[in-house]
Amino acid sequence: MPxxxxxxxxxxxxxxxxxxxxxxxxxxxxxxxxxxxxxxVALVAIRQVASWGxxxxxxxxxxxxxxxxxxxxxxxxxxxxxxxxxxxxHILAPYRGVWALAKRTLLGIASxxxxxxxxxxxxxxxxxxxxxxxxxxxxxxxxxxxxLTLLFIRAYYRIRSESAxxxxxxxxxxxxxxxxxxxSFSAKWLAxxxxxxxxxxxxxxxRRISFLLALIIWCLAVWRPxxxxxxxxxxxxxxxxxxxxxxxNYRIHRLNQWLQEMLKL
Amino acid sequence: MSALTIFVGLGLLLFVLLLxxxxxxxxxxxxxxxxxxxVASALSSEDxxxxxxxxxxxxxQALSVTDQQYLxxxxxxxxxxxxxxxxxxVAQQFVAGIKExxxxxxxxxxxxxxxxxxxxxxxxxxxxxLMLRFWMLYGLVRVQLAIGGSAIKELAQLTELVGGLxxxxxxxxxxxxxxxxxxxxxGISA
Numbered sequence: 001m002p003x004x005x006x007x008x009x010x011x012x013x014x015x016x017x018x019x020x021x022x023x024x025x026x027x028x029x030x031x032x033x034x035x036x037x038x039x040x041v042a043l044v045a046i047r048q049v050a051s052w053g054x055x056x057x058x059x060x061x062x063x064x065x066x067x068x069x070x071x072x073x074x075x076x077x078x079x080x081x082x083x084x085x086x087x088x089x090h091i092l093a094p095y096r097g098v099w100a101l102a103k104r105t106l107l108g109i110a111s112x113x114x115x116x117x118x119x120x121x122x123x124x125x126x127x128x129x130x131x132x133x134x135x136x137x138x139x140x141x142x143x144x145x146x147x148l149t150l151l152f153i154r155a156y157y158r159i160r161s162e163s164a165x166x167x168x169x170x171x172x173x174x175x176x177x178x179x180x181x182x183x184s185f186s187a188k189w190l191a192x193x194x195x196x197x198x199x200x201x202x203x204x205x206x207r208r209i210s211f212l213l214a215l216i217i218w219c220l221a222v223w224r225p226x227x228x229x230x231x232x233x234x235x236x237x238x239x240x241x242x243x244x245x246x247x248x249n250y251r252i253h254r255l256n257q258w259l260q261e262m263l264k265l
Numbered sequence: 266m267s268a269l270t271i272f273v274g275l276g277l278l279l280f281v282l283l284l285x286x287x288x289x290x291x292x293x294x295x296x297x298x299x300x301x302x303x304v305a306s307a308l309s310s311e312d313x314x315x316x317x318x319x320x321x322x323x324x325x326q327a328l329s330v331t332d333q334q335y336l337x338x339x340x341x342x343x344x345x346x347x348x349x350x351x352x353x354x355v356a357q358q359f360v361a362g363i364k365e366x367x368x369x370x371x372x373x374x375x376x377x378x379x380x381x382x383x384x385x386x387x388x389x390x391x392x393x394x395l396m397l398r399f400w401m402l403y404g405l406v407r408v409q410l411a412i413g414g415s416a417i418k419e420l421a422q423l424t425e426l427v428g429g430l431x432x433x434x435x436x437x438x439x440x441x442x443x444x445x446x447x448x449x450x451x452g453i454s455a
Binding site: 095096097098100101104141144145148151152155156157158159170173174177178180181233234235236238240241244245246248249252253256260 | 275277279280282283286370371372374375376377378379380381382383384385386388389391392393395396398399402
């Protein structure tokens, strides 16, 4: 598949924005807040530049380029998984009670989805393309669900985080959601019509555009310098929760009973 | 249903959820390093207490059976119908007010949970489930009122319940102030 102008433009844009995000992340202090995410962005920028060299040295249809693409993709996927874990910890860990509860919930969700991914991927192991796309789709699905659960917990408990951190989460979630859709279509169509390379061009195009949009969201996140220290949560004494919450639950339970009785009339 | 349909549906659902989260976050305030100060002032301010429940005696008077009987005997059928319609509107507005009171209390309850060093998984999931049930039942009660149910007695019970919850929060906050006066002071003055 030859590279056309739109490929070059997308590649160049993603490279430039990736390098800018990386530089701003170091300059404006995101590195102190989210070191793994910053390393991930740096890896993205390095891969963007390196892929240029590999494609031109070996050719886009060579096995070398194929292995380079998928090996670096696996590395980036792992780095992104670690960045998501870091993000969960950064947002929720200051709230010790909620974090203890959320950690188990998030780990449970991750285990179920990763188990499901393993099973479905092994089911598609006869062909390389569906195998990779199914694996990637499962991992992206896990990433999306975990990030949405994180954002739900954050919203439910009215937990405030810096807008930069929230935008990083939204960018990651956006990219993963688009990839779930993209890989769902591609896994089906590429498996059936693998000789029709224009499907691959579509798949790659959507991937590149969504990644460029995610990079722009991250660019907005790191545009302004962050304060030297992250805002800290000052916790209340445990006694207040222990006293209040059972009473609140009891009252709501009673309220529901009354509402049910009203409905019976 | 094919795997493609399931995944595309799931992906679209996740995308819609993401958009909802994004809009919700845009509506939220920015990060606040002085959150403790806000929480402390919010917990002790008047807005934690029910506003609408306090007006229940007046609402009860407006919706009383004697008033209805009086109108039926003295007024024309048209006026009586009009009055009934107004009564229904008052009841609906009052129930909506009860919901506001409930939401305000619930908001404070969640903040207390988020700022606690430890939370009970059982209690948190129980509250989440109870909240979902509340919304469902509240919606059904609204429908019942819309189709002509009176439910004055039940409104009184509902009001007592929400009012009682506020009183308990008040007691808990008083206990908190006593127990943690020294801890709160630096947070407020910071």
